[in-house]
Amino acid sequence: MNKCGLRNDIPQIYEVSRVEKEGKDLFTVFLKGQFLCKPGQFVMVWLPRVDEKPMAVSYLGKDEFGFTFHTLGTFTQECSKVKKGDKIGIRGPYGNWFSQEKNSVIVGGGVGLSSVSTLIDGMKATVIHGARDKDHLLYTKRFKDMIICTDDGSAGTKGFVTLALEEVLEKKRTKKVYCCGPEIMMKKVLELCNKYHVDCEASLERYMKCGFGVCGACMIDDKVVCKEGPIFSSKELNTMKEFGEYARIKTGRKVTLQEYSAWRG
């Protein structure tokens, strides 16, 4: 167990307790032990001899915790192959966390739902989950009341999460919208929130190395995503020039978000 409020910046070794298939190409690795962190925070996951990457903590239990991923690259593929008893390094927790206000709506697009999942665990809120199709939906048993949207209509309503969100914002007085998902989706969510004068908090993703605000790889405008984020409020998002437009690849070169997404897979 990590000590409450203390962050470890050198990998601590945890044993894998189980690996669950959550959907098509979607897995959760569970680790033995208790881990303390707040909803929206992330850890750096080290697979010795493979790589180390930031992952949202998606399950927080008494004697285990987990992280969920889509197998897109080498690292996530290797993560999906770990076995019970394997040793994995974890450092963190890193970043800020969601504010957890009542009367809120939580939006999770694709595997982005994993970044808001412990937020959903801890509060009553309307949850909207979007995915490309029925096979890519996450946590349908864990969160039974989610409003589901799919791109192809194979489950829930056909269309983007913003359609469902607008319906909710029309009907229900909403204090906050929390979201995580593809950045284009989050940009649309922010625009809707602006239209309905509702505050929004979005969890951003940028290429990271250190996780603790030193290397400068994950800058968006003049913000250090790993340390000043990953969660930013409407106020901050509305002034960002790079949000929804540009990101930096591993070399530090600035590219369009489309190019960045293609590189990330």
Added chain:
Amino acid sequence: MLSTTLCGMKLRNPTILASGILGVTKESAAKVGRMGAGAVTLKSLCHEERKGNPNPTMFGRKGQFLNAVGLPGQGIDNAIDDFKKLNDLDVPVIGSIFGYTIEQFGEVAKKMASLKPAMIEVDISCPHMEYSKPFYADEDSIEKITKMVKKNSGKIPVSIKLSPNVHNIADLARAAEKAGADCITAINTASAMKINIETGKPILANRIGGLSGPALRPIAVRCVYEIYEKVKIPIIGTGGVTTGEDAIEMIMAGAAAVGVGTAFYYNGLEAMKKITSEMEAWMKKHKVKTLSEIRGKAHE
């Protein structure tokens, strides 16, 4: 009280952001300036775009920090498009460069100079890179690189950044001075390693990396002290400075200014303000009015 000049650069205080910490983008350099740095050094750039090493590339703990980032960078050509110029921020910007060959040092220097930085720093001293091995411990190579960079930098002052992984750092600094260097930055990180004993694996993907932070400071102080004895050009004393007292010590060893990197790991964006306010408090208490009163004091 803290203002000083370094190779013609007017600094409101002697703290300089060290290369490789936050300075990947112009926005982050500007931010560190707003947070109180006297000057900022950008992440080192070379003639080509580089991915650097796989992760883990760094980790920290009390007193020690290890990294083997592997000099990722967008390359000087992309940087020219990205930065446009470097003399339009409120803080002086130092451009850090390297190359794999002596000619490439010249090529990158010329391009960096076109961005008009306040100074060009030459990184020949990254401890875990193949390119720097033939250079960093060799007086002859240091002379050639210095001459090459000077020839291509016009009037912009040039600082040569040295490695502590040598037995003759003062002679190397002297070689740079003889070849026309305007300044010495000392030191880069010390070659180091950490093994995770649960898995039996080195933590850094590159296995070997560089040590920075408080554990490096006594080595840095010794290097600055030795260099000060042998050269007349100013020294940017770098290595493990996190407090005002640390900075005062570095200046007493002979540093004209103080490089600060890993302190951002320990103290976040407040790192520079903490150092400068503690320096001021110390100077007031000891009735020291300017830094020149204590510079090199340890040599008296």
